[in-house]
Amino acid sequence: MEIVLTITTVVKVLLRIYILLLWVRLVIDWILVFNRRFRPRGVPAVLVEFVFTVTDPPIRMFRKVLPPIRLGQVMLDLGWMLTLISCWILLAILPGW
Numbered sequence: 858m859e860i861v862l863t864i865t866t867v868v869k870v871l872l873r874i875y876i877l878l879l880w881v882r883l884v885i886d887w888i889l890v891f892n893r894r895f896r897p898r899g900v901p902a903v904l905v906e907f908v909f910t911v912t913d914p915p916i917r918m919f920r921k922v923l924p925p926i927r928l929g930q931v932m933l934d935l936g937w938m939l940t941l942i943s944c945w946i947l948l949a950i951l952p953g954w
Contacts, residue, residue, distance in 0.1 A: 923935050
């Protein structure tokens, strides 16, 4: 029983780290929206690339299932939000710490 609790604890910690990466991606996306000339160099470029590489697959999957919704001149992309909600649901389902 202890091994199951250990595994679920590790999974929950990884999910929390992933949620943190999703929030970092949101901040980076908003920086890119407000400053289109923003091009990180050096270590920040590696970190930005890592965040996008890790968070892109589930966001793209949700975009295929539910494409962005057009609201006049604006496109509302729900991929990020659905990924975050899915992580929260997984955290709620898993037992343990």
